[in-house]
Amino acid sequence: MPVETTVAPFQIPSETAPLRQVVVHTPGDEMALVSPENAEDLLFDDILFVDEARGEHATLVRLFQAAVGRDDAVLQVTDLLRETFGEDGARAAFVDGLVERMPYRNFEAYEGELKGLDADALLHFAVTGQAPFPVTALPTPNLMFTRDLSAVVGEHVLLSHAATAARAPESVIMGTIYAHHPRFADARDRVIELPEDVSFEGGDLLVVDEKVVLVGQSERTSLGGVLAVARELLARTAVEHVVMVNLPKARYCMHLDTVFTFADADTCVVFPPIIEDAHDHTFILEAIDGDPDDLRLRPCRTLRDALEEVTGRAYTFVPCGGSDPVRQRREQWTDGANLFAIRPGLVVGYDRNRATYDALRAEGFHVVDAESFLDYYGDTAATSDARIAVRLSGNELSRGRGGPRCMTMPLSREAG
Template sequence: MDTIEAPSAPSIDRSTSAYGIPAEAHLLEQVIVHTPGQEMELVSPDNRADLLFDDILFVGHAREEHTLMCSVFEKIVGRPDTVLQINDLLLEAFEADEDARHSFVEQLCRSLPEQNLGAVEDELKRFSPDDLREFALTGQSELPIRAEPVPNLMFTRDLAAVVHDHIVLGHAATVARTRESIIINVILNHHPQFAPHSDKVIELPPGVTFEGGDLLVASPDTVLIGHSERTSLGAVMAIAHELFERTPVEHVLAVDLPKRRATMHLDTVFTFASPTEVIVFPPLLETHGFGYAVHFTAAEETGRFVTDMRRNLRDVLDELLDRDLTYIPCGGTERLHQEREQWTDGANVFAAAPGAILGYERNGRTFDRLDEHGYRVVSAESFLSYFESGTFDPSQEKVAIQLAGTELSRGRGGPRCMTLPIARHTSPTGAQ
């Protein structure tokens, strides 16, 4: 790889919003993550299933792998404030605003009445910012109560989804993740970076469920939302209504998914590697597969939709997008390998720039296919070593970066699952 000194990436003008995602795979500007911490140490053989984990992670190695991933983001983007940690944001929100601490406690007591936290509500409100942050993440305190940790917080993608200059707050589909929804709510409404833009937060009505892994911004006017195990049709309709009213989005596609763990979100079977390339689990595109879509457009009368059923996602994308898409099969051409690598997040890559993606090394047949499509395949360590004293220019070549992910992959989520981008550049390459 040639080292090319690229000009500094221009900043998006976010004077009226903290958010800006015009489309998937544009050059990243800022992303929210959560490096696994003490909360992950509290997952045990007895509680792992209730906490939605299939296995127990070696937390030290998981932290190293996650930190390496964040270093790759920082190198590609070239900004010191590229990566924002939930852990830091929550503490800063608690420190900046007493109302943030009170709001967190009140939402917690109201949302989880079965845990009887109301009995210690006043004591929780008197916690210091640091003590309340620890309780929020681990459930541990000196009070005579028992609360579970939130190890799924590492999958920040599910907390929310940014579309243009708005952010849609998630509604956790499981009790194990309810506290995560409260954490991101408090950050977006009380943290100094985000509080001035609270008018850009879209909150969904009670009774629906939505997780951010189900939403992809295919183009500035087209959004895909998975109707999945975790996102209800009511949520799809509510999001479509808000996007039609508040953003340039003109088309919302509700993509049907099997309601099972292996396909819990749309991004487990379909992710953008570049504006014109998609890594896909092939059954999603088959005529008799599971990927039929309901196409929503806004009616002339405010608050109403026009809907039509589409049998095949590929066909409707060809119709709506102003570009042809190349579909790269997760796992290659054989169904057994496709299923194996989809299970280990082969289709769940994260594009830090157009054609600069991260995925798990273990999905070798997917990387073989990327190589055939002109990607240079390289380990995360080699990538960082090569560009240690230089600047990576994503416009010069396509690169597929392999993250070992030996421990992270055991959590059943890939690099896209572990990232909540809040801003990308208006053009794919960041050029002005």
């Protein structure tokens, strides 16, 4: 039976439009399977205390539910996948996706057994890599970074194509959900799949407004991925300008949103060494004679220059870590620039990045911890125009090298 929903399946007009629905994943059994022996292969620098991380994540979820004020404001990936596996053909399609995407895992040797698992057993396998037979698979602890699974632009969604083997199963998980979950039945023709020979992850795409997107060419998104995204968006959506930022190919800035995010339409939190001090790494992608298949890259001196040119607006850049270069680097490493906007001027980040919050305070933001926000603002914050920066305790979550934006994949925000 189709799922009743009162929000558009896909609707993201900007980074900061009021949130209506978001997909998250609270760390679970898969995170407890990260060990010193496999941490590097699983892209982790440290081992999280899972119970503490779950508590921190639960507070993040409470923030969204309180501010949005909807019972279905927050969707869990595992709930969506469990419901998907109840649909005819979905479990077989998921196994087929694993076989095709990861031939090196030799899943075809257990294809029949995997397809014979019931919904709960296949969900357990998808998340933990564990099955009642000796198939070789890894857990998916990076699933908590739902941002990278896909990116919604306007009324379309781009499926990510993970750059690393550790995250390849997540691409299959999200692709299966979009293809088979009843919630997305009326939007299947708005799911955009990219060519197999490119990489793209959702943390590298920011929606400035209905006509402008930013895309990072990063450690995780290839130049081919940027060009493929630009071609699809220019051809199929209302997007008219794609701005590419060429980032250092390094773990500390693996995605564009680790060095640049929006607090409201015209206020951005930035990592100055890359966004302001470095020049000549930004390009506007233009369709020659209106043909999105024929693109040229026009260089701009800075990202600020490109943004102001394509939007006609001025921007305020708030430095992650404040004015001290050492604090900038320390707080960028703990995701000081990775804020998530619940609505214009209401953002959440990690409590530990105090110099970043001081810089936001200087721009007129009221800084408050998460519990105080829930006690004193609650569901009134979504309709208020107060500028509020919420400090989320994230001492364990931050060990995973991802902030609140990394852990959130918005499906729908209010239209302008």
